[in-house]
Amino acid sequence: MTALTAETRDRLLAIQDFAIRLMFCERTLEAYRDNPDAALSERGLTPEIKAQLPDVTSPQFLAEARGRRLLHERTLGQVFQHTMQVLSEINDPALSFDAFTASDHFLTPYYALPHPTGTGPGYEAVSKYFFWLRDTAQLRAPTGNAKLRDNVYLEFTAHLMGILGKPHDPSYDRFTGGLFWPLTPGTEVPVRLLSDQLYVFTINEPQKVQQLRQIGLLNLDEIEPAPKNDAGHI
Amino acid sequence: MASVRIGARWDEAGQDDRVSKARERGLIDYIEVNYPTAYDADPYALGIPVLAHTSSNPTCSVHGVNRTLASMVKAGADKADSPWVGEHLTWLGASEYGSLGYQINPLFTPEFRDLAVDNLTRLRDYYDRKIAIELSPIYVGATAYESEMHFLADVATAGDFDIILDVTHWQIANLNLERPEDYALDAMPADRIVELHVAGMRKGSDEMWHDAHENLPSDEVYAVTDRLVDAFPNLNAITFEHHPNAPESDFFVGLERLNEVIGDRRAAA
Numbered sequence: 257m258t259a260l261t262a263e264t265r266d267r268l269l270a271i272q273d274f275a276i277r278l279m280f281c282e283r284t285l286e287a288y289r290d291n292p293d294a295a296l297s298e299r300g301l302t303p304e305i306k307a308q309l310p311d312v313t314s315p316q317f318l319a320e321a322r323g324r325r326l327l328h329e330r331t332l333g334q335v336f337q338h339t340m341q342v343l344s345e346i347n348d349p350a351l352s353f354d355a356f357t358a359s360d361h362f363l364t365p366y367y368a369l370p371h372p373t374g375t376g377p378g379y380e381a382v383s384k385y386f387f388w389l390r391d392t393a394q395l396r397a398p399t400g401n402a403k404l405r406d407n408v409y410l411e412f413t414a415h416l417m418g419i420l421g422k423p424h425d426p427s428y429d430r431f432t433g434g435l436f437w438p439l440t441p442g443t444e445v446p447v448r449l450l451s452d453q454l455y456v457f458t459i460n461e462p463q464k465v466q467q468l469r470q471i472g473l474l475n476l477d478e479i480e481p482a483p484k485n486d487a488g489h490i
Numbered sequence: 491m492a493s494v495r496i497g498a499r500w501d502e503a504g505q506d507d508r509v510s511k512a513r514e515r516g517l518i519d520y521i522e523v524n525y526p527t528a529y530d531a532d533p534y535a536l537g538i539p540v541l542a543h544t545s546s547n548p549t550c551s552v553h554g555v556n557r558t559l560a561s562m563v564k565a566g567a568d569k570a571d572s573p574w575v576g577e578h579l580t581w582l583g584a585s586e587y588g589s590l591g592y593q594i595n596p597l598f599t600p601e602f603r604d605l606a607v608d609n610l611t612r613l614r615d616y617y618d619r620k621i622a623i624e625l626s627p628i629y630v631g632a633t634a635y636e637s638e639m640h641f642l643a644d645v646a647t648a649g650d651f652d653i654i655l656d657v658t659h660w661q662i663a664n665l666n667l668e669r670p671e672d673y674a675l676d677a678m679p680a681d682r683i684v685e686l687h688v689a690g691m692r693k694g695s696d697e698m699w700h701d702a703h704e705n706l707p708s709d710e711v712y713a714v715t716d717r718l719v720d721a722f723p724n725l726n727a728i729t730f731e732h733h734p735n736a737p738e739s740d741f742f743v744g745l746e747r748l749n750e751v752i753g754d755r756r757a758a759a
């Protein structure tokens with residue numbers, strides 16, 4: 257195949273991205289349904305691209321798109337059961353599942369931990385969801401919802417402990433023993449600890465928190481997404 | 491007369507026991523290992539021939555195929571000395587790597603055909619091994635091709651690749667798009683089809699048909715498989731796909747029925 261020009265490559269990337277967003281981003285789908293030419297133009301695409309795209313009003317397309325999002329919602333609902341209950345109490349559209357699947361945290365691989373199989377980041381949605389919620393709900397700020405913070409941190413830590421119990425990518429070894437976090441961001445105590453045996457502790461003594469660090473336990477507030485995979489392409 | 495091997499898909503160590511028993515009972519000739527496997531998994535220790543397969547390379551992506559993933563597949567294919575590597579015609583998202591879940595069908599257009607041919611050619615060179623390509627379940631009709639089957643045939647012919655015809659995915663597409671059971675069979679290059687996949691499916695509350703490895707294949711899928719075995723001169727393998735968490739008893743029921751269907755067309759051990 258003749259090498260793509262930069263212009264052609266950019267156009268095809270935009271087409272691929274737009275087609276993917278139609279599946280996962282409700283705003284993109286609605287915009288395209290209401291005014292396809294404008295929605296395409298917003299992404300730097302011209303009207304003739306419509307002929308390549310599926311009929312987004314068809315029951316088949318809607319079933320597929322909805323099914324893909326539902327699959328993720330179910331999987332994440334199993335990991336973040338109590339978190340989802342708290343979110344339904346908060347009832348903020350910015351924290352809805354639709355908002356997650358439309359976000360860069362979900363659509364890109366840059367806000368995730370490496371997959372336990374060793375493939376690198378971007379191949380599972382649980383860590384994407386954690387980092388998205390932490391960022392979007394500003395859970396590392398003192399004004400963040402404390403109940404939401406505690407629930408999502410507990411459930412994500414439990415998930416990580418489950419990964420440690422099976423063969424896993426060595427990058428997960430740093431979570432051995434458990435994880436802790438201040439109940440109020442930016443304060444030293446009290447601190448919540450979920451151990452690798454899934455025991456929950458609340459620690460009020462600063463020197464005990466220091467001991468946690470000394471034995472190698474990490475503060476979940478300080479865990480960041482994995483660096484970009486720079487292995488390149490075949 | 492056709493002479494085909496029968497195999498079972500392997501995804502995780504939890505299946506070791508049932509595939510070993512299936513081998514002992516003479517029901518399978520190989521396992522099809524889906525890469526990447528769980529960390530440190532060792533399906534080769536089972537002593538059963540391995541056919542390499544993956545659904546984790548976005549062969550139709552403008553970005554191309556990520557080297558980390560491809561290297562894991564290559565390592566497995568090399569260790570198994572697999573006769574080919576099974577790949578999907580798929581997107582997995584719109585980024586340079588990563589996945590948004592199950593395979594996402596690309597737009598079936600000439601430009602994405604050319605991209606697929608280029609990506610798969612690079613993969614074939616990288617693997618130093620033949621490639622057989624497969625479609626995922628289809629819900630939406632193609633736009634720039636008569637169908638996804640015609641796209642598959644075009645990619646295979648243009649790039650000189652073999653084909654895995656997933657009978658279940660094909661029948662799911664036919665049901666979802668209200669097409670006849672043998673739709674586009676005449677458009678397929680019969681001599682390129684080296685493998686069939688056979689699995690269960692289910693009708694969802696959305697009235698669409700979906701892949702369902704937890705179910706046994708339907709009577710119709712077995713019947714179609716029976717007819718196809720004699721239609722493809724280079725058919726070599728038929729893989730039974732069954733969910734690791736589905737009952738072991740069902741696994742054996744499915745394999746036994748497949749063996750009955752294939753009958754004396756099964757290759758001698």
